Amino acid sequence: MAFSDREIQMLYDRYAAVLLHRCRRILRDEALAWDVVHETFARAIVRGDAFRNEASPLTWMYRIGTNLSLNHLRDTTGRGRLLDRRGEELHPGGAEEESASIDHDRVRELLTTADDETRRIVIHTFFDDCTRDEVAHLVGLSVPTVRKRLNAFLDLARATLGASAAAVACLELPWT
Amino acid sequence: MDLNSAGIRPSRLQLDRLATGELPEGSLALGPAERAHLEELEALSATLPPVDVAAIRARAVRLNAPANRSLGRWFAGLAAAAVVALAIWPTTPPSTTPIAFRGGATLDARRVGENALVPYHGEGLKPGDPVVFSVHPANHSAVVVLAIDGRGEVSVAWPEAGEDHQTLSNPHAATSLPGSLALDDAAGDELIVAVFGDDLTIEEAKDAISGPLESGGLEAVAAWARAHPDADAVLLRRAP
Numbered sequence: 074m075a076f077s078d079r080e081i082q083m084l085y086d087r088y089a090a091v092l093l094h095r096c097r098r099i100l101r102d103e104a105l106a107w108d109v110v111h112e113t114f115a116r117a118i119v120r121g122d123a124f125r126n127e128a129s130p131l132t133w134m135y136r137i138g139t140n141l142s143l144n145h146l147r148d149t150t151g152r153g154r155l156l157d158r159r160g161e162e163l164h165p166g167g168a169e170e171e172s173a174s175i176d177h178d179r180v181r182e183l184l185t186t187a188d189d190e191t192r193r194i195v196i197h198t199f200f201d202d203c204t205r206d207e208v209a210h211l212v213g214l215s216v217p218t219v220r221k222r223l224n225a226f227l228d229l230a231r232a233t234l235g236a237s238a239a240a241v242a243c244l245e246l247p248w249t
Numbered sequence: 250m251d252l253n254s255a256g257i258r259p260s261r262l263q264l265d266r267l268a269t270g271e272l273p274e275g276s277l278a279l280g281p282a283e284r285a286h287l288e289e290l291e292a293l294s295a296t297l298p299p300v301d302v303a304a305i306r307a308r309a310v311r312l313n314a315p316a317n318r319s320l321g322r323w324f325a326g327l328a329a330a331a332v333v334a335l336a337i338w339p340t341t342p343p344s345t346t347p348i349a350f351r352g353g354a355t356l357d358a359r360r361v362g363e364n365a366l367v368p369y370h371g372e373g374l375k376p377g378d379p380v381v382f383s384v385h386p387a388n389h390s391a392v393v394v395l396a397i398d399g400r401g402e403v404s405v406a407w408p409e410a411g412e413d414h415q416t417l418s419n420p421h422a423a424t425s426l427p428g429s430l431a432l433d434d435a436a437g438d439e440l441i442v443a444v445f446g447d448d449l450t451i452e453e454a455k456d457a458i459s460g461p462l463e464s465g466g467l468e469a470v471a472a473w474a475r476a477h478p479d480a481d482a483v484l485l486r487r488a489p
Binding site for chain 2: 081086088115132135140201203204
């Protein structure tokens with residue numbers, strides 16, 4: 074059954090702030106974050122009754138929003154625009170701050186080169202602060218597999234950034 | 250590292266579910282950091298602009314309707330002749346290129362003629378000329394279609410953003426891909442490569458073409474795809 078205007082309004086009132094907050098943290102771009110929020114709502118509407126029957130609509134929207142956000146990151150990073158824009162916006166001055174930003178951007182770049190499941194695992198682990206059980210449930214994998222994929226990503230981050238820089242960059246990802 | 254691997258505190262997903270009412274009040278133990286997160290959400294919620302129902306509906310309609318894709322930019326509206334041609338395009342088009350007869354999975358291209366879609370045989374295309382595609386998956390249930398421009402840059406033509414692959418509902422029959430592709434203003438020809446599989450991801454498709462692309466560019470990818478039973482390619486040539 075089609076969504077009524079009132080249902081869309083209720084969805085927006087209930088979920089827009091949470092989704093926007095999360096997408097802004099991942100994308101660090103207000104316009105892109107809004108784009109993902111609207112696209113996620115549109116997909117929920119298209120899904121119709123199946124969406125209405127989700128045990129946790131937010132969990133479903135998290136999954137869709139994550140994929141859309143990561144695709145945005147992949148596309149924009151691939152075109153070389155992201156670092157330039159972020160560098161200007163976030164660190165108009167100060168080499169030290171800029172260096173820290175680049176570490177975070179490198180982690181994000183590593184994310185865009187990872188396979189889809191690994192990207193989702195990293196996002197749910199570091200951005201959403203989920204437990205391994207929650208991550209396993211969200212991506213449909215076993216806990217040992219989640220752990221293995223996460224360790225492989227962290228190994229890559231350490232090899233690329235150095236151990237301490239990788240740890241700091243990953244932990245601070247949600248807050249930068 | 251201070252990860253929440255053991256569930257020693259509520260995850261942000263749990264907190265967000267609490268904020269949206271999916272979890273009942275009092276179901277989570279909240280410390281200062283958790284309360285700050287919830288307050289931040291509440292403050293953000295108070296500043297949101299009113300919902301634009303029409304815009305969300307319009308997006309939903311576009312998701313349901315065949316998309317009009319472009320390589321690098323969306324072509325602004327198909328010509329009326331193209332719409333007519335799309336409507337009368339047979340669901341199982343005859344094979345139109347030599348590679349379509351080689352067996353295995355295939356990718357077919359058609360361009361917009363005067364009043365109908367006609368097989369594409371490598372004629373020169375102008376930027377914006379729409380080309381539509383169909384695939385014969387040869388028992389596969391998914392396809393990823395990549396576009397490689399003259400500089401070797403790879404973009405995803407299908408699936409749509411957020412999906413791992415384009416799902417093919419009938420693995421035994423030709424299937425039209427939604428929308429169309431068109432050359433943009435970038436120089437050079439474009440190679441459209443279809444990689445077929447069952448549990449395929451975009452990354453796997455890109456991995457598959459990366460070797461030939463690095464070793465021999467578009468020509469090597471085209472040769473690889475046309476020789477591989479689970480791949481195929483069509484070169485969109487740019488008009489001089």
